Amino acid sequence: MMEYKCLTKQQFYFKQYAIVPIRMEDRFSIMQWRNEQMYHLRQNRILTPEDQDQYFKTVVAKLFDLDKPGQILFSYLDGDTCIGYGGLVHIDWTNRNAEISFIMDTTLEKEFFEFHWSTYLSLIERVAFEELDLHKIFTYAFNLRPHLYPVLEKSGFYREATLKEHAFFDERFISVVIHAKVHxxxxxxxxxxxxxxxxxxxxxxxxxxxxxxxxxxxxxxxxxxxxxxxxxxxxxxxxxxxxxxxxxxxxxxxxxxxxxxxxxxxxxxxxxxxxxxxxxxxxxxxxxxxxxxxxxxxxxxxxxxxxxxxxxxxxxxxxxxxxxxxxxxxxxx
Ligand SMILES: CC(C)(COP(=O)(O)OP(=O)(O)OC[C@H]1O[C@@H](n2cnc3c(N)ncnc32)[C@H](O)[C@@H]1OP(=O)(O)O)[C@@H](O)C(=O)NCCC(=O)NCCS
CATH class of the missing domain: 3.40.630.30 (Gcn5-related N-acetyltransferase (GNAT))
Known part of the structure; x- marks a missing residue:
């Protein structure tokens, strides 16, 4: 398993669930979920296996050795099976804040959306606050999945802002909702x-x-x-x-x-x-x-x-x- 130079601890567990530095072997599952859930992601075309290989080779592989990478990505595991992925992205090392990203296996969304989001948040918070000593983490969500907001709020995030008509999506402007948590x-x-x-x-x-x-x-x-x-x-x-x-x-x-x-x-x-x-x-x-x-x-x-x-x-x-x-x-x- 690859290790992030900027972390002393690499794996974070809750019961049988864990986040570990993103694994090469999970890249095509991740690609599939991203393609299935493009509607809420900042992704404007279907990814191909070649795109994904290229992304892992040119972007992901370089994150591990940096003292202050712009993002840290994890595979989210149930036992040894990858069931999601996410990380801290747009890390601002000066102001000690970062955005949280996460998507889960699309088939789990209907029944286990709240459970996996809450579990993942509790794990990624440990990376952000205990390992990296960040001051603030936040989510930046297109206003398309309002069922995410109560999950975030139950995990102690507060709704900080709505950026009205902030993103051009499906031929219209939609709002972006920001939830945040400070250390x-x-x-x-x-x-x-x-x-x-x-x-x-x-x-x-x-x-x-x-x-x-x-x-x-x-x-x-x-x-x-x-x-x-x-x-x-x-x-x-x-x-x-x-x-x-x-x-x-x-x-x-x-x-x-x-x-x-x-x-x-x-x-x-x-x-x-x-x-x-x-x-x-x-x-x-x-x-x-x-x-x-x-x-x-x-x-x-x-x-x-x-x-x-x-x-x-x-x-x-x-x-x-x-x-x-x-x-x-x-x-x-
Ligand atoms: C005790 C107290 C600090 C707990 O803090 P909390 O953050 O609200 O606790 P949580 O609800 O997050 O639960 C803590 C753990 O208990 C588990 N839990 C909560 N309710 C449970 C229940 N009914 N059955 C089994 N487990 C339960 C949670 O899943 C969590 O486990 P995890 O960390 O493995 O996920 C808080 O409830 C409190 O202030 N209570 C009043 C004062 C008090 O009782 N102080 C302690 C005196 S000894």
Whole structure:
């Protein structure tokens, strides 16, 4: 398999699905799908096998050795079978943004359109944000497949712009819709976050799985929050998407162990941000306090399946289970 010089990790997995550097052997399937789906692509004639060979030889083959290629293409696999392809294109290394491209095997579109788009987006985001440290990724779609938009929005993309009558297509001008997502990052919690964190903590969707079910009062929260920020035993961060806070993670230290509490604004549940929040939180915490900590733990209500999954996916192991809640831990030395 070819490797991209600009990536340290080459293959990205979700269950049996993966994206890997585009494979020569997949070029004719890709050609076929492109020809079948020409109506939504920037392609104005049927590709022949010769065109495709030429494209792979003169364009694709040259991408692998570049420090800053203009595009990075992947085969999208189910097991070892290519069922789609896509990548980051028009990569702007100065402004750290790129457009996302993706098409799947045409026969999968009817039944599995949402599933494969969401899976692919979660994989390509890891390339964009974790590997290449891009700031923003976006889709540029002719306004011909409105069923794509809710899929993008469920994956945390927001509709950024409609470029009206922007493309000449089928003898008429059609609009182009741009959806975008900016990189999430953590920043330390500030006193001015008291109201936001109160709103989150008192939301029924967050309360549902809280270990302590007693009602939270604003003045108590304000005082509790200020004390947490003052404490040397607490590391508290907010997850930001651009300038919007979307979740929080806290590490409370007890001797050489740190206990995690984390949550997302309910608006952002179900989009995969939980994993990002926990992963980034642990990285940041290890950098700032890791030297004194040997173990990170978290209590999870057993019915809180998204949280159980997030912990398990990041390598946490279960140490205790009292039938209602379980303790998960990660050794960090
Ligand atoms: C816990 C929390 C941070 C999870 O974040 P999230 O980004 O919304 O989680 P997701 O919906 O993306 O789900 C995470 C994983 O659980 C899986 N999942 C979600 N619901 C599931 C269900 N009902 N059954 C099985 N798996 C489920 C998802 O498929 C995903 O798995 P994957 O990463 O392998 O794809 C968020 O739900 C939250 O803030 N909850 C309220 C506060 C809270 O419970 N905090 C944790 C206390 S320990």
């Amino acid at each position: 999430c990052y953590l920043r330390p919690a500030l006193l001015t976050d008291a109201a936001t964190t109160f709103r989150w903590a008192t939301n029924p969707k967050v309360r549902e799985f809280a270990l302590n079910q007693s009602e939270i009062q604003w003045l108590d929260h304000k005082m509790w929050f200020a004390n947490k920020l003052k404490s040397n035993h607490c590391f508290y961060y907010l997850l930001m998407q651009g300038d919007e806070p979307i979740g929080s993670i806290r590490f409370d230290i007890d001797t050489n162990e740190a206990m995690i509490s984390y949550l997302l604004d309910p608006k952002y549940h179900g989009m995969g941000f939980g994993r990002i929040l926990l992963k980034k939180g642990i990285e940041q915490f290890k950098q700032e306090a890791g030297h004194q900590i040997t173990r990170i733990t978290g209590w999870v209500i057993n019915e809180n399946l998204p949280s159980v999954k997030v912990f398990e996916n990041l390598g946490f192991e279960k140490s205790q289970d009292d039938g209602t809640k379980s303790n998960y831990y990660l050794s960090i030395i």
